Amino acid sequence: MTEKRQYLLDKPRNVQRILLVLYTVSAASLLLDLLVERHVEHPFESMSGFYPLYGFVGCVTLVLAARLLRRLIIRPEDYYSRRDLPQHPDNAQEERAS
Amino acid sequence: MSALPPFVLFYLAGLAACLCSGRLRSGFLLVTPIVGFINLWYLPTGAAINLQLFDLQLELFDSDRLSLLFGYLFHIAALIGIVYALHVRDTLQQAGAMFYAGSALGAVFAGDLLTFFLFWEGMALTSVVLIWARRSPAAFSAGVRYLIIQIISGLLLLTGVLLLWRDTGSLDFTYIGTAHTYGWLILTALGIKAAFPMLHSWLIDAYPEATPTGTVFLSAFTTKVAIYALARGFPGTELLVYAGATMACFPIFFAVVENDLRRVLAYSLVNQLGFMVVGIGVGSHLAINGAVAHAFTDVIFKGLLFMSMGAVLTMTGRINGSELGGLYKTMPRTTVLCIIGAASISAFPLFSGFVSKSMIMSAVLKEQFNGVWLMLLFASAGVFHHAGIKIPYFAFFAHDSGIRVSDPPGNMQLAMAIAALLCLGIGVFPDLLYRSLPFEVAYTPYDVTHVLTQLQLLLFSALAFVWLNKRGLYPPELNATHLDVDWVYRRLVPRLVQPLVTAIVAFDRGVRQVALGIIDHTLGLARRLHSPDGLLSRDVSTGTMVLWVVVLLAIYLFLSFT
Numbered sequence: 003m004t005e006k007r008q009y010l011l012d013k014p015r016n017v018q019r020i021l022l023v024l025y026t027v028s029a030a031s032l033l034l035d036l037l038v039e040r041h042v043e044h045p046f047e048s049m050s051g052f053y054p055l056y057g058f059v060g061c062v063t064l065v066l067a068a069r070l071l072r073r074l075i076i077r078p079e080d081y082y083s084r085r086d087l088p089q090h091p092d093n094a095q096e097e098r099a100s
Numbered sequence: 101m102s103a104l105p106p107f108v109l110f111y112l113a114g115l116a117a118c119l120c121s122g123r124l125r126s127g128f129l130l131v132t133p134i135v136g137f138i139n140l141w142y143l144p145t146g147a148a149i150n151l152q153l154f155d156l157q158l159e160l161f162d163s164d165r166l167s168l169l170f171g172y173l174f175h176i177a178a179l180i181g182i183v184y185a186l187h188v189r190d191t192l193q194q195a196g197a198m199f200y201a202g203s204a205l206g207a208v209f210a211g212d213l214l215t216f217f218l219f220w221e222g223m224a225l226t227s228v229v230l231i232w233a234r235r236s237p238a239a240f241s242a243g244v245r246y247l248i249i250q251i252i253s254g255l256l257l258l259t260g261v262l263l264l265w266r267d268t269g270s271l272d273f274t275y276i277g278t279a280h281t282y283g284w285l286i287l288t289a290l291g292i293k294a295a296f297p298m299l300h301s302w303l304i305d306a307y308p309e310a311t312p313t314g315t316v317f318l319s320a321f322t323t324k325v326a327i328y329a330l331a332r333g334f335p336g337t338e339l340l341v342y343a344g345a346t347m348a349c350f351p352i353f354f355a356v357v358e359n360d361l362r363r364v365l366a367y368s369l370v371n372q373l374g375f376m377v378v379g380i381g382v383g384s385h386l387a388i389n390g391a392v393a394h395a396f397t398d399v400i401f402k403g404l405l406f407m408s409m410g411a412v413l414t415m416t417g418r419i420n421g422s423e424l425g426g427l428y429k430t431m432p433r434t435t436v437l438c439i440i441g442a443a444s445i446s447a448f449p450l451f452s453g454f455v456s457k458s459m460i461m462s463a464v465l466k467e468q469f470n471g472v473w474l475m476l477l478f479a480s481a482g483v484f485h486h487a488g489i490k491i492p493y494f495a496f497f498a499h500d501s502g503i504r505v506s507d508p509p510g511n512m513q514l515a516m517a518i519a520a521l522l523c524l525g526i527g528v529f530p531d532l533l534y535r536s537l538p539f540e541v542a543y544t545p546y547d548v549t550h551v552l553t554q555l556q557l558l559l560f561s562a563l564a565f566v567w568l569n570k571r572g573l574y575p576p577e578l579n580a581t582h583l584d585v586d587w588v589y590r591r592l593v594p595r596l597v598q599p600l601v602t603a604i605v606a607f608d609r610g611v612r613q614v615a616l617g618i619i620d621h622t623l624g625l626a627r628r629l630h631s632p633d634g635l636l637s638r639d640v641s642t643g644t645m646v647l648w649v650v651v652l653l654a655i656y657l658f659l660s661f662t
Contacts, residue, residue, distance in 0.1 A: 009429045011497065021566060028559040031552065040549040043465045044473065053553045054560040060481040061564035068356035069575050075583040076357075082581060082590060083238065 028054070105149055105161040106171060106209060107219070109136045110178070110202025117195040126186055129194060133179040136205075140171050148211060156271075159211020166538045169392060170208040170328045174201060176522070177320035177399050184407055184515035185313035196229035197317045204321035208328050212271040213261045216329070220257055220293075223322055224250030230314030231306050239309040245586070246306035250322075253292035260285030276333035287334060294326035294377060295370045297346045301586035303370060304354075308362040308419075312410030315362060319369055319406050320399045327376050327395045331538075336383025341464075344381055345475040348374030352482035354584065359420045359577045361491055362409050365402065368445065368487040371479060372398045378476065379460040382467050385539035390459030393533055397444065397452035397526055404441035404519035405491060408434050411508040411516070412495050418503075421490075421577035426500030433507045435496040437516040444523040446488030446558060447480060452523040454554065455530035455545045462543070481561040488558075489565050494577060 011017055035050050042048045113132040117125050149161040163171070178201040188194060203222035210216035224247060231243035263282035265271055276283050292299045307318050334340060348371050355367035372394070379391025411434050412427065413419045428435040440451070447453035457480070464473045507513060526533050530545055568574045629636045 011428070024559070024562060024566065028556075028563055031556045031559055034552055035556065038548055038552060040552065041547075042549075043462075044470060046474075047553070053556040056477060057481045057557040057560035058564045060478045061485050061561045062568065064352060064478075064482050064485060065356055065564075065568050065574060068353045069573075071353050072357040072575055072582065075354075076578070077581045077583060079579045079581055081583075 104139055105206070106136050106140055106175070107202040107206035109139065110198050110205060114195045114198035114202065117198055118191060121189075121191070125194065129182045129186070129198065130179075132198065133175045133182065133201075137172065137175040137179075140168070140175065150211075156214070157212075158215050160206075160215055161209045162211030163209060164538075165536070166328065166331060166392065167208045169396065169536050169538065170324065171205060172536070173324070173396050173399055174205050174208065174321065177201075177317075177403060180400075180403055180407075180515050180519050181313070181317045181320065183518065184316055184410070184512050186511040187509050188311075188313055190233060190311075192229055193233040193311060193314060196226055196233065197314070199226040200230065200317060200321060204325050207325045210273065213264065213273050214271050216273055217254065217257050217261055220289075220325070221251070221254045223325065224254060227318055227322060230318055231310045233314060234309060234311045236309075242306045242309040245590075246302050249292060249302040253289045256285050256292070257289035260289060273329075273332060275335070278334070278337055278339070283334075287337075290326050290329050290333070291343070293322055294330060295323060295347065295373055296343050296377075297350060298585055300347070300351075300370050301584050304363060304366045304584055305586045307366045307369070308360050312413045315406050316403050316410060319365075319402050323369065323373055324395050324399055327373065327380070327391065330377065330380050331388055331391060335380055335388055337381055340377050340381025341469055341472055342381075344374045344377030344379075345472045345479075346374070347371065347377060348479035349475050349482070352479060352486055354582060355482075355486035356490070357575050358582055359422055359579060361419050361421055361424070361495055362406065362413070364421075364486060364491060365405050365409060368405075368483055369398075369402055371483055371487075372402065372445070374479065375457060375460050375476065378464060378469075378472060382460075382463050382469065384463050384467055386459060386466065386541050386543060387463035389534075389537040389539050389541050389543070390456060390461075390463055393456035393459060393537055394453075396533060397456040397523070400519050400522045400526075401441050401444035401452055404437065404516055404523060405445065405487065407512065407516045407519065408438035408441060409491070409495065411512050414512070415505040415508055416503050420579060421494035421498075422579055424495045424501050424503070425498040426496070427503060427505070428496040429500075430504045431496065431507050433513055434516070435492065437513075437520045438492050438496065440520040440523055442488045442492050444527065446484035447554060448558060449546070449551045449554060450524070450527045452526040455527060455533070458545045458550055458554070459543055477557070481557055484558050484561045485565060489562065 032051065032054060035054075040047070046052050109132055113128050116128040120128070143163065148159055148163075151158045151160050178197075181197060181201075185194065185197065200223060203219045203226055206219035207216055207223065210219055228243050228247045228250070231239055231246055233239075260282040261271070263280075263285065264276070267280060267282065276286055278284055278287060288299075292302075295303045303323070307315050310318055330340070351367035351370040351374075355364045355371070358364045358367060376391040376394050376398070379387040379394065381387075409419060411431070412424065415431070416424065416427070418424060444451040444453045447457045461473065461476060461480075464476060534543065565574070628634055631637065
């Protein structure tokens with residue numbers, strides 16, 4: 003019975019709404035950048051759109067780099083637990099036999 | 101009444117937790133941080149308690165603005181942790197947590213380096229029980245590794261302190277610096293507990309293996325005592341700026357691919373420590389204030405995040421992102437509280453992370469560390485990505501895992517609510533925190549530039565997440581082990597040492613065989629000589645004896661005449 007209950011985000015329309023709010027607010031923050039006089043301390047900061055660009059590009063780079071990193075560091079789930087202790091000689095022999 | 105050192109109350113509560121149980125124990129535990137806080141509040145400024153040990157004067161308690169702030173923080177953290185763990189019926193954990201909190205308080209109020217060292221080791225010994233209390237083989241071996249590394253840190257500290265004592269003749273805990281060998285030893289000891297790059301893996305390894313309630317205590321104390329000690333002994337050490345910037349950046353890559361959500365939080369703990377270490381390295385008044393303020397807010401919001409994930413683990417028995425999802429449906433309160441923690445760590449305006457992190461960012465820019473500033477900005481976007489979005493998203497939203505569990509027990513919800521309230525309170529009224537900072541610096545976090553630029557950074561990071569997810573580029577949560585530096589001492593070194601050990605064993609066996617052979621030979625010889633026909637068993641007549649005596653006496657006579 004409970005499984006049939008519809009929750010807030012089960013409706014795709016609600017998810018769309020949330021994303022729409024995100025897009026609108028992001029666009030508004032970009033517009034504000036043009037209107038508001040910011041005080042800057044770093045040359046990059048004076049570029050309009052520096053922060054949004056840095057945030058977006060930074061995160062995409064982060065995730066793509068992390069995907070590459072994962073290829074290097076990924077191991078089976080029981081990587082450490084399998085050989086935490088030296089194998090018992092009997093087991094080792096059995097493995098060799100099989 | 102003379103001042104009562106804060107650690108005494110906690111040690112007494114730890115003893116009480118060992119001796120009584122049920123409601124009485126809960127009462128003792130709850131009252132301790134409250135009484136401790138009042139005690140600290142009314143302590144006369146500059147109060148000191150000394151202890152004579154042989155010809156050494158140990159200062160068990162000494163307070164200034166820096167240690168007082170950490171003192172208040174640890175009382176708050178202890179209260180939140182105790183409320184969160186109130187339902188636990190495990191003497192080991194409850195007593196351990198009190199001794200641990202007491203040791204942390206002892207360390208920040210230690211007036212000299214030897215006292216500091218004693219509590220530093222006390223923290224190591226008492227905190228490990230929170231890991232072992234999980235009572236699983238993985239937790240046991242993680243606890244052993246954790247303890248070994250903590251003890252190494254303690255030994256380095258002790259060596260450094262002894263060298264310092266020999267050189268300067270004083271044990272005062274003031275500026276140490278890196279001009280001498282002892283400075284480097286002490287810095288390394290602190291660096292291990294502050295999770296410096298390459299020295300950080302004990303944290304990633306052990307914290308996620310602790311009990312759901314234990315991790316909340318662990319995340320609050322050890323690393324923050326290290327930050328406190330760095331702020332006291334090494335402010336303005338430029339090396340720390342680069343170490344901190346590295347700490348802020350590299351863990352976010354690991355956090356993006358990690359599946360165990362408490363391990364993701366452990367990586368983000370290292371990342372936040374990086375911001376604090378940068379602040380200490382920059383060393384200006386604003387930067388130190390920022391570092392200390394960030395330690396304060398971090399304990400609370402990181403505690404909140406660990407509590408929300410602890411709640412998920414307690415209720416579902418799972419913590420891997422790949423096995424969770426859709427929990428918002430039946431855990432709405434935990435979801436909201438977790439999102440408040442996530443917003444705080446991401447430094448959204450009006451949340452606590454914003455008012456502390458922006459101080460560090462401003463200080464870094466003011467002191468012209470431009471490259472470091474860019475790295476920290478990247479780390480700020482990254483922390484939002486992995487802690488701000490990933491944690492709540494994979495636990496409570498994402499694909500529906502079909503798990504339907506309710507919100508956790510009332511005490512856990514209450515603890516999370518207190519932490520969430522503090523996150524919002526400090527975020528909205530930063531002056532409450534700013535007033536207690538070590539230095540008087542006028543700083544206003546809420547101006548148009550700060551708020552707007554921070555919002556832009558975060559909003560577009562969120563857009564990046566949405567875009568990556570829609571394109572299917574976001575790395576899926578996989579049931580896997582991801583290697584980190586601990587691989588060196590868990591795999592590489594054992595593997596390299598294996599041939600050496602084999603050689604030593606073979607050599608040892610050879611030596612033993614030779615020795616056994618010699619013993620066997622000697623025994624055989626003795627047996628042969630003493631056997632019925634042996635040389636030493638023959639009957640000899642008395643006449644022969646007399647003859648030999650005469651010969652001997654004759655030689656003696658001869659010698660005495662010459």
